[in-house]
Amino acid sequence: MSSENQAGLERRLQLELRKNTYNPADGTLIISAVRAEAIEYLNNYYTGLFMENPELDELRTHYAIPKYSIKDKNRMRQMSGFFFWATWACVTERPGSDVTYTNNWPAEDLVGNKPTGDLLIWTGVSITLLLVGIGLMIFYHARLKEEEEPEMPVEDPLMRQTVTPSMLAIKKYLWIVNILILIQVTAGVITAHYGVEGDAFYGFDLASVLPYSVSRTWHVQLGILWIATAWLATGLYIVPSIAGKDPKFQKLGVNILFICILIIVFGSMAGQWMGIMQKLGLETNFWFGHQGYEYVDLGRFWQTFLLVGLFLWLSLMIRPLIPVIRKKTSEKSLLIMLLVASGAIALFYGAGLMWGRQTNLAIAEYWRWWVVHLWVEGFFEVFATVVSAFLFVRLGLLRTKTATLSVLLSTVIFLSGGILGTFHHLYFTGTPTAIIAIGATFSALEVVPLVLIGYEAYENYRLSKATKWLKDYKWPIYCLVAVAFWNFFGAGILGFVINPPIALYYIQGLNTTAAHAHGALFGVYGMLGMGLMLFTLRSLYREQIWNDKLIGFSFWAINIGLMLMLVLSLLPMGILQAIASVNKGMWYARSAEFAQQPGMSIIKWLRVIGDTIFAVGLFAFVWFVFSLDSKRRNSEHN
Numbered sequence: 001m002s003s004e005n006q007a008g009l010e011r012r013l014q015l016e017l018r019k020n021t022y023n024p025a026d027g028t029l030i031i032s033a034v035r036a037e038a039i040e041y042l043n044n045y046y047t048g049l050f051m052e053n054p055e056l057d058e059l060r061t062h063y064a065i066p067k068y069s070i071k072d073k074n075r076m077r078q079m080s081g082f083f084f085w086a087t088w089a090c091v092t093e094r095p096g097s098d099v100t101y102t103n104n105w106p107a108e109d110l111v112g113n114k115p116t117g118d119l120l121i122w123t124g125v126s127i128t129l130l131l132v133g134i135g136l137m138i139f140y141h142a143r144l145k146e147e148e149e150p151e152m153p154v155e156d157p158l159m160r161q162t163v164t165p166s167m168l169a170i171k172k173y174l175w176i177v178n179i180l181i182l183i184q185v186t187a188g189v190i191t192a193h194y195g196v197e198g199d200a201f202y203g204f205d206l207a208s209v210l211p212y213s214v215s216r217t218w219h220v221q222l223g224i225l226w227i228a229t230a231w232l233a234t235g236l237y238i239v240p241s242i243a244g245k246d247p248k249f250q251k252l253g254v255n256i257l258f259i260c261i262l263i264i265v266f267g268s269m270a271g272q273w274m275g276i277m278q279k280l281g282l283e284t285n286f287w288f289g290h291q292g293y294e295y296v297d298l299g300r301f302w303q304t305f306l307l308v309g310l311f312l313w314l315s316l317m318i319r320p321l322i323p324v325i326r327k328k329t330s331e332k333s334l335l336i337m338l339l340v341a342s343g344a345i346a347l348f349y350g351a352g353l354m355w356g357r358q359t360n361l362a363i364a365e366y367w368r369w370w371v372v373h374l375w376v377e378g379f380f381e382v383f384a385t386v387v388s389a390f391l392f393v394r395l396g397l398l399r400t401k402t403a404t405l406s407v408l409l410s411t412v413i414f415l416s417g418g419i420l421g422t423f424h425h426l427y428f429t430g431t432p433t434a435i436i437a438i439g440a441t442f443s444a445l446e447v448v449p450l451v452l453i454g455y456e457a458y459e460n461y462r463l464s465k466a467t468k469w470l471k472d473y474k475w476p477i478y479c480l481v482a483v484a485f486w487n488f489f490g491a492g493i494l495g496f497v498i499n500p501p502i503a504l505y506y507i508q509g510l511n512t513t514a515a516h517a518h519g520a521l522f523g524v525y526g527m528l529g530m531g532l533m534l535f536t537l538r539s540l541y542r543e544q545i546w547n548d549k550l551i552g553f554s555f556w557a558i559n560i561g562l563m564l565m566l567v568l569s570l571l572p573m574g575i576l577q578a579i580a581s582v583n584k585g586m587w588y589a590r591s592a593e594f595a596q597q598p599g600m601s602i603i604k605w606l607r608v609i610g611d612t613i614f615a616v617g618l619f620a621f622v623w624f625v626f627s628l629d630s631k632r633r634n635s636e637h638n
Helices: 003-018 033-050 054-062 073-091 117-143 171-193 212-243 250-276 282-288 300-326 332-353 361-394 400-425 433-451 453-464 468-498 501-507 511-540 548-583 598-637
Strands: none
Touching (some): 033 054, 212 332, 282 300, 300 332, 332 361, 332 400, 433 501
């Protein structure tokens, strides 16, 4: 056709799709006959894709979709209906506006979806604020007066503390954390492999019993659960050591919580498998199976059970600390901060219960990001800062006053940007321009403290060399140094790359997001969880000489493997996808046509290098942890 006729049809298409014909009075949507025909065509297409049209076998393999992913025609019709409504929101203009409900996302010239002026303006504002914030932070650090170093203890103060029965009971938490790490890494290897062999694992028909949807769900969920368990265990180990004794029934409470964690972890995993394999009805699936929301995939029953478990943990944290706080020691303010952070962890997970089975998707997404951004990225960050500072105080490396002020300052900086910065996840979920403005502004400020994180890394490294006995804490402190690095690179740099409105408009959901997720979630929170475990293990196995070569190999293999995973595979894929998204559209960047090009396949296979080194490092870490107990038994036997 001539370009003039093409332009006429394109405009006709835009008028057809962008016009809002929804009637809120009676809840009906009127569509034209040609659009109804298109809907029916797509229903047949998706039925063939998710069931068993042989013509789509190759495409199914590319997308790692097993045959009969949807088991019956009625469910398939409902799924096609969901696809229609989600798409309708992306192309339909809001009443009285010329932008769609999703602020014209995703980009698609054919239907008139182009970035709005607001996206461009607030991207510029966010970058400007980032530069201003960095300047002010540097000025603040330059004015800080160096405080006189505290006098270093002659010997390790933690070796003099009493190990109570409830503290000894924490051992099994650390064992289960390491078992979960092994399962998570295995699920991650399988998930990554599905990118190159979508319906098998090196020729073995694994997808029929463990499809991509299951392995990916387990990989993401177990990452959060083992990290959280490691942190909870550290808290339960620290608080009785402060008082020097257990409150009544403290050990019983620790053991009950452990059983609850086991039931929640393995019960939710079983429920998710049954949900994805469609062995549950839709309502039963919501309660015991798979809710379908990333990071809060587990069924509502397991969610509620976890919330109850967190409040049990909070009570176990409060009981030993209250008598100590009443004594009004110099550590009082720091202990209150520890309680506040612990309370926030328990309370804010409750945001995950704020939606129901049939809540509007935009509202459910709002509350989901309370859990993902505020609970995981916000209050766990505060808890980690308090615990790390407290450990340094206990080791005699920091003055209590210095640690308290540092914790307060870090908390204010993290949360002032983090709370309202949550809105950067909601640019395209039916929100007004104000959300774009607030989200862009405050998410830029989140990055400011991370730019100077190298100072914290250097300080931690310097402290590790402060006195001879600190060599016993070399690897726990090195983990904190790694946390500082990944905070800067994984959370800061890779996070800001995708955070500005115009960047998210083109690249959210591409491998740039996966790069940030791996660098931030494991690099920051995973390494911190491992560091806290090593602090606890150093105290539990106080007389034992550690295998420095094994733990050293593990540390470097994990960090080098993670970096290679990013720079050899995830980042190159993400960058190429971003270019494709800007030039041709997100549909093309996420298509099998683009992903299965020879060059992309090579990049996907290159991930094996980083993944293998990373996995070997984690296996070495697990071996190290379990070998501590076997060595102890051998020495006791001898």
